Amino acid sequence: MKNYPTAKLRNVVLLGHGRAGKTSLAEALLFCSGASDRLGTIAAGNTVSDYDAEEIKRLCSISASLLPLEWRECKINLIDTPGYFDFVGEQAEAVAAADCAVLVVSGKSGVSVGAEKAWALCAKKGIPLIIFINKLDDEKADYQKVLAELKDVFGKCVAPCLVPIKKGDAIDGFVNVVDMTSRRWEGDKRIDGPVPDGMDDEIQPVREMIMEAVAETDDDLLNKFFEGEEFTTEEIYNGLKYGTRSRDIVPVLCGSAAKNQGTQLLLDAIVKYTAGPDKYNKLAEDAAGEPVEVESDPEGPLAAQCFKTIADPFIGRLSFIRVYRGTLKKDSVVYNATQKAEEKIGRVYFLRGKKQIETDAIGAGDIGAVPKLSITATGDSLCDKANVVLFENIDFPAPVTSMAIMPKAKGDEEKISAGLHKIMEEDKTIRLENNVETHQQIISGIGDQHIEVVISKLKAKYSVDVDLTEPKVPYRETIRKAVKAEGKHKKQSGGHGQYGHVWIEFEPTDAEGLVFEEKVFGGAVPKNFFPAVEKGLQESMAHGVLAGYPVVGLKATLYDGSYHSVDSSEMAFKMAANLAYKAGLAQASPVLLEPIGTLTVTIPNANMGDVMGDINKRRGRVLGSDQHGDIVTITADVPMAEMAKFATDLRSMTQGRGEFSFAFRAYEQAPEHVAKKIIEETAKEA
Secondary structure (H helix, E strand, O other): OOOOOHHHEEEEEEEEOOOOOHHHHHHHHHHHHOOOOOOOOOOOOOOOOOOOHHHHHHOOOOOOEEEEEEEOOEEEEEEEOOOOHHHHHHHHHHHHHOOEEEEEEEOOOEOOHHHHHHHHHHHHHOOOEEEEEEOOOOOOOOHHHHHHHHHHHHOOOEEEOEEEEEEOOEEEEEEEOOOOEEEEEEOOEEEEEOOOOOOHHHHHHHHHHHHHHHHOOOHHHHHHHHOOOOOOHHHHHHHHHHHHHOOOOEEEEEOEOOOOEOHHHHHHHHHHHOOOHHHOOEEEEOOOOOEEEEOOOOOOOOEEEEEEEEEEOOOEEEEEEEEEEOOEEOOEEEEEOOOOEEEEEOOEEEEEOOEEEEEOEEOOOOEEEEEOOOOOOOOOEEEEOOEOOEEOOOOOOOOOEEEEEEEOOOOOHHHHHHHHHHHHHHOOOOEEEEEOOOOEEEEEEOOHHHHHHHHHHHHHHHOOOEEEEOOOOOOEEEOOOOEEEEEEEEEOOOOOOEEEEEEEEEEEOOOOOEEEEEOOOOOOOOHHHHHHHHHHHHHHOOOOOOOOOOEOOEEEEEEEEEOOOOOOOHHHHHHHHHHHHHHHHHHOOOEEEEEEEEEEEEEEHHHHHHHHHHHHHOOOEEEEEEEEOOEEEEEEEEEHHHOOOHHHHHHHHHOOOOEEEEEEEEEEEOOHHHHHHHHHHHHHHO
16 A cells, blocks of 8 residues: 555544444445455455454444555545443544544434544544435434434534435435436446436525535625525535534435445545645644644654554564654664653554554655564653654543452463553553452453453453453441550460550541550569550451451550560560450450542433432432533532442443442441441351
């Protein structure tokens, strides 16, 4: 594949809800352009995009893939992305490298949550859009209904360019409502003709939508529209071109990816209506942290970013690179501005799915891949050392679902950790934590399916089999009243014995850990044993008397005791302190404390009642709500033990529209029935 001038490049991300047909559309576009010699299907597991074993098994995309093709003397770098919410991190990577997007909407199900989220993501990044209504070959598809939904949800900017010509349930061609001609195909031959008779009722509302959208792009056109004058074909095309690039217009095309219908027209629209990277400047920082605009100059100093990493035990490490300025050449040395170190570039590739097409260089505005980079990670900036450029890091969503990993075979802990860290190089939405208190490895991700896929990869690629369980909750214990307790450790077994004797007053305190004081009079306990008493109490506090959880908020005052001039030792006084601790805490009204977190959940107003009810069921306390239009933000305090399945339940209640964050706030006394259940479960485990 040759290197193209920057103006002849298009970097396009495919977005949309799961099952909208993004991968099938990518397959059709590759086939239509001649980049692929067959039209693969998801069911057969032979698409160019979904080549990973996990994707073939699950019949869905789980990773973004790069699919360059050539059309009308342009190179289009398609980036196919997963539609399921669990793999939203892949969308974040793809959008970071793209200049425009094709939003795929199903002609059967219409505007779904995934489409709304994709629209919002593009709006946040300022990326122009084209909408493709797919699956119009299905008898349940309703083109006019979907158009009405698009306009209701996204507004006047929606500009439909085509109306399908139906022959029974099949699509026989399209009417271009811009120039009012029809387009049909006989094999590879396109036949242009007049609009078929009897389609006025279908075409008129669609043409009105595109005229209204075009009118909004220019004051003169708006006046012309209100005066009832017709736009010329040139005015409409220019309005579409400039309106799309400024995001004032979103052209809508349609067809069937499975039947390869409408794909040529979509490729034409991408080339005609969207701009090349030469029209966009990328914001970054220089070495001094000052903002700079990076222009797409192929002759300038290098400025590029790694937006995705594949770390595979068989093919090795592969870094996906978007070049913004200059040229990334093979056998060169570049500067990693993020890691502040030099990186050796060996071979350079263009990728099409898993196929690697070797090249000498990746030019400004283009996308390619470099194998075996030693220090470069996803999000890192690569540049010329004399012209440091640091791009904004990719914004990944925080993980919201956690599970504990239990190895099925003894001694696999290190293999698990090594395998997961390799997977985490690929997936920046995964977190791994070793909880020293509960002695569990905790993996966190975007959802249950996300974690399942990670565990499946761990087994397939790194030969490690694990079980998943709900993480243990780190409870605490404390006391509610002051007591005095004696601890005497006395042991005689030939030679020197052991003797330690203390009286300690225990009382609650607001301090988090141990507050130790001594008020010993008359040398009842020598001063050199005070540290041993304190240390004995510190060690004892690791285990409470109710369920063995760590104790917090404890004040201990050593006020009396006795010693033996020969048999007393630090160890003996540590043991005595432990005995006093056990005796004292059992009498001091011990209680169990549970961790409470602050939940902030953002939902549509229509789901407020369901979510409020769900929070109450989780023993939560709603602290307040804030409404902005149709969106409500609820803040509540909720016990951590009740949050295990909240991510899944919220997605179900809001059809995926809800988002939340949850952060630890404080420990509070657990209700009696909850404490009783926890104590009983702990006793059973013991």
